[in-house]
Amino acid sequence: MTAADSAEAQRYDPRAIQEKWQARWAELDSFRASDDPADPRERAYLLDMFPYPSGDLHMGHAEAYAIGDAMARYWFQLGRNVLHPIGWDAFGLPAENAAIRNNAHPADWTYANIETQAESFKRYAVSFDWSRRLATCDPDYYRWNQWLFLRFYERDLAYRKDGYVNWCPKDQTVLANEQVINGRCERCGTEVVRRTLTQWYFRITSYADQLLADAAELEGKWPDRVLLMQRNWIGRSEGVEVEFRIEGRDEPVTVFTTRPDTLYGATFFVLAADSPLASELCAPDRRDQLQAYVEDVRKLTDIERQATGREKTGVFLGVHAINPVNDEPIPVWAADYVLPDYGTGAIMAVPAHDQRDLDFALAFGLPVRVVVHTGLADPAETGVATPGEGELVNSGPLDGLSKGEAITRIVQLLAGKGLGRTAVNYRLRDWLLSRQRFWGTPIPIIHCPACGEVPVPEEDLPVVLPDLRGADLAPKGVSPLAAATDWVNVACPKCGGAAKRDTDTMDTFVDSSWYFLRYCSPHYDQGPFDAEQVRRWAPVDLYVGGVEHAILHLLYSRFFVKVLHDMGLTEFREPFTRLLNQGQVINGGKAMSKSLGNGVDLGQQLAAHGVDAIRLTMVFASPPEDDIDWADVKPEAMVKFLGRAYRLAADVAAAGPAAAGTAAADGSVDLRRVTHHTIDEVTRLIEAYRLNVTVARLMELVTAARRTIDTGPGAGDPAVREAAEVLAVLLSVFAPYTAEECWELLGREASVAKAGWPQADPDLLVAESVTCVVQVNGKVRDRLEVAPSVAEDDLREAALSAPGVIRALGGQSIRKVIVRAPKLVNIVAN
RNA sequence: GCGGGCGUGGCGAAAUAGGUAUACGCGCCAGGUUUAGGUCCUGGUGGUGGCGACACCGUGGGGGUUCGAGUCCCCCCGCCCGCACCA
Numbered sequence: 001m002t003a004a005d006s007a008e009a010q011r012y013d014p015r016a017i018q019e020k021w022q023a024r025w026a027e028l029d030s031f032r033a034s035d036d037p038a039d040p041r042e043r044a045y046l047l048d049m050f051p052y053p054s055g056d057l058h059m060g061h062a063e064a065y066a067i068g069d070a071m072a073r074y075w076f077q078l079g080r081n082v083l084h085p086i087g088w089d090a091f092g093l094p095a096e097n098a099a100i101r102n103n104a105h106p107a108d109w110t111y112a113n114i115e116t117q118a119e120s121f122k123r124y125a126v127s128f129d130w131s132r133r134l135a136t137c138d139p140d141y142y143r144w145n146q147w148l149f150l151r152f153y154e155r156d157l158a159y160r161k162d163g164y165v166n167w168c169p170k171d172q173t174v175l176a177n178e179q180v181i182n183g184r185c186e187r188c189g190t191e192v193v194r195r196t197l198t199q200w201y202f203r204i205t206s207y208a209d210q211l212l213a214d215a216a217e218l219e220g221k222w223p224d225r226v227l228l229m230q231r232n233w234i235g236r237s238e239g240v241e242v243e244f245r246i247e248g249r250d251e252p253v254t255v256f257t258t259r260p261d262t263l264y265g266a267t268f269f270v271l272a273a274d275s276p277l278a279s280e281l282c283a284p285d286r287r288d289q290l291q292a293y294v295e296d297v298r299k300l301t302d303i304e305r306q307a308t309g310r311e312k313t314g315v316f317l318g319v320h321a322i323n324p325v326n327d328e329p330i331p332v333w334a335a336d337y338v339l340p341d342y343g344t345g346a347i348m349a350v351p352a353h354d355q356r357d358l359d360f361a362l363a364f365g366l367p368v369r370v371v372v373h374t375g376l377a378d379p380a381e382t383g384v385a386t387p388g389e390g391e392l393v394n395s396g397p398l399d400g401l402s403k404g405e406a407i408t409r410i411v412q413l414l415a416g417k418g419l420g421r422t423a424v425n426y427r428l429r430d431w432l433l434s435r436q437r438f439w440g441t442p443i444p445i446i447h448c449p450a451c452g453e454v455p456v457p458e459e460d461l462p463v464v465l466p467d468l469r470g471a472d473l474a475p476k477g478v479s480p481l482a483a484a485t486d487w488v489n490v491a492c493p494k495c496g497g498a499a500k501r502d503t504d505t506m507d508t509f510v511d512s513s514w515y516f517l518r519y520c521s522p523h524y525d526q527g528p529f530d531a532e533q534v535r536r537w538a539p540v541d542l543y544v545g546g547v548e549h550a551i552l553h554l555l556y557s558r559f560f561v562k563v564l565h566d567m568g569l570t571e572f573r574e575p576f577t578r579l580l581n582q583g584q585v586i587n588g589g590k591a592m593s594k595s596l597g598n599g600v601d602l603g604q605q606l607a608a609h610g611v612d613a614i615r616l617t618m619v620f621a622s623p624p625e626d627d628i629d630w631a632d633v634k635p636e637a638m639v640k641f642l643g644r645a646y647r648l649a650a651d652v653a654a655a656g657p658a659a660a661g662t663a664a665a666d667g668s669v670d671l672r673r674v675t676h677h678t679i680d681e682v683t684r685l686i687e688a689y690r691l692n693v694t695v696a697r698l699m700e701l702v703t704a705a706r707r708t709i710d711t712g713p714g715a716g717d718p719a720v721r722e723a724a725e726v727l728a729v730l731l732s733v734f735a736p737y738t739a740e741e742c743w744e745l746l747g748r749e750a751s752v753a754k755a756g757w758p759q760a761d762p763d764l765l766v767a768e769s770v771t772c773v774v775q776v777n778g779k780v781r782d783r784l785e786v787a788p789s790v791a792e793d794d795l796r797e798a799a800l801s802a803p804g805v806i807r808a809l810g811g812q813s814i815r816k817v818i819v820r821a822p823k824l825v826n827i828v829a830n
Numbered sequence: 831g832c833g834g835g836c837g838u839g840g841c842g843a844a845a846u847a848g849g850u851a852u853a854c855g856c857g858c859c860a861g862g863u864u865u866a867g868g869u870c871c872u873g874g875u876g877g878u879g880g881c882g883a884c885a886c887c888g889u890g891g892g893g894g895u896u897c898g899a900g901u902c903c904c905c906c907c908g909c910c911c912g913c914a915c916c917a
Contacts (some may be wrong), residue, residue, distance in 0.1 A: 342916045696854035
């Protein structure tokens, strides 16, 4: 039979195969994780970041889940007891906006989309344990958000304060710092403005040092850039706090500085214009000026405020601070370049050695005093500050010292007088978690005029959302919940008097900060999770998802787990042992978007090429962490390859019903070598997430088997059957439908997904001969086929007499011969 | 501005530990199967020169270390990402 005949006889029909196996698999239910403590299999937890149910699955999902599923299915093949769950991140704005448009309840839209996605996941053949599915908008889920909030509240990790917060004018809600991207709302792209509001926060800053320290554990297991981004975001900064007396005030004002060595160069003092301290210290005759300035500052969006090269602005407050090292009075200014929520909101300004201070000094004619001799030109004249190191000058007892010496000395001096101490500051701010929107978890607090903040008693949880819909949900700047008066007005749990519920809802990142723990016992009703099950399954062994969560979700989840650990609820302090960030699917060099009209519809792609070809395209196109440009990619090529794999199995089946386990040893040794090499290499490649190369190796195996069929031994050769069976198992992690069909053609019983990963025979991994490269002066001049065990001397001799070598030498004298048996000889001649 | 990463054929990309550069796929060329097209199969395909065996050049550019560099070191150029007045 020729290959062409076989093509005619066996047509690869992905659609028919999909329909057939989707039904059969539903019965087999192969991917259920076992909670049985007696189950001897090694447990493994693979998690894909759960989707937001905004519609049907899209191309990005197709890539992410193809990668995660390949790893999960590989683990199943290794015989592990794998937890591979799925759920939905189901609270959030799009549902609410859709509900307003359609005069409906957000739940209708949300649950309908969840059903759509669930069906798509099944068709996409992802190996989920469907018995554990959850949605964060289920009261059974979000009651535990409320429970956790109350535990945080008890521990003083949840608190309410007035703050100068990020406000999205379009979505009419506050945003966490992490949700402001380049001054714009992460969700809708609107420019964020600032507002002063009373809001709930999680005290994530209490864990800043732990978040930083434990990141070291993740080194080599998480992508470097994610760890780097988290470190930068936390922004630890070591410095010194120095107390400055203020004229006419009893209490000193503390500043934070990383350059205490330049203290003698401080020529003025700056307060954040919008800090309470600025208005307090302001001289009465300057009040109006300050107020006008602060109003101007607040009108600025973050974008404007952060514009580079913006001119420095500020107001002199009419008072002076006293430099503690020399009792020199320096003027106190208010300016917006000092931030109210970093350090103490006050700085000593050293214009000679800090560019921002210099810009300010030059704008307002303030003195510039050089106290570090850097050898560079005078900053007052060049306008360029000299932040570098050098010898201290004009600094009294510090003169002549280096930066390091000066810092040590000044800290001693200040500490002796009780005017300073070393200190650490973080860029990280507390997590603002309240939102003025409907479709989220109600904050379980009751405000009582008599008792103040009163937690909702545990037995009253969950606080279920009232049944608002349509126009009632429209954003008004206060939470829509406030309009549900029946819901809002309650008796105070403490005193029984009239009280009101808190009307804000939680940031949806609260939901996703612990969902991976809920999967371990999704129906548990005594707490957010069964600690026993969590102890067995968690932490997550491999977490697969996009890098867009490098800070937000991943930092929040790490914070949650640390708190839970301190509460005694988990034994681990890091939620995700390993992290794999897949790239994005783009089109024509750009992210897919409606406005560009370059969107690619996943459903159409699946209909056109079949699930397996799309899954294979996703893993073959590039390394998992790189973007895939759909314009550069040809799913047709994958259909072609899958057809070749399918025909291989079909030809083996047609050649005769050789029983499983036929002595493969009787077959073609050359092919067996390829097969076992493939097993060996593919195993290592998958372990390293090198999925694109893995697929290349499978293609080579198919080619080798086909060549064996065509060049003599034929499809009946036991080595060909072995190759076909191995291929079906290896292929099952990427292309489950085709693999299952091949497996059945080969006379094996479903499911190939649980067939077991093949073992490479070590005897077949030893090459019979290897190609030795012979170089002359580093250039390849000949090749020799030699035994792997060839002796160095024999190899040297063979190399020196190789024809290509003799020609290249042309009588030159040999200076040196480097032999790296058995692969290389380099002859140095001149 | 600060921090980090990346530059390999026409394209997506391979290259254990410094040892055959370009695996695999796309595209292209030629041939086979086919009434034809498509499918499928086989072979070829970095550049320049040569009928040819071959020779020279070649991993963004320049230098260095080494018997040997895509890989290590230094400088430069280009692109991408993160942070962005954090004292």
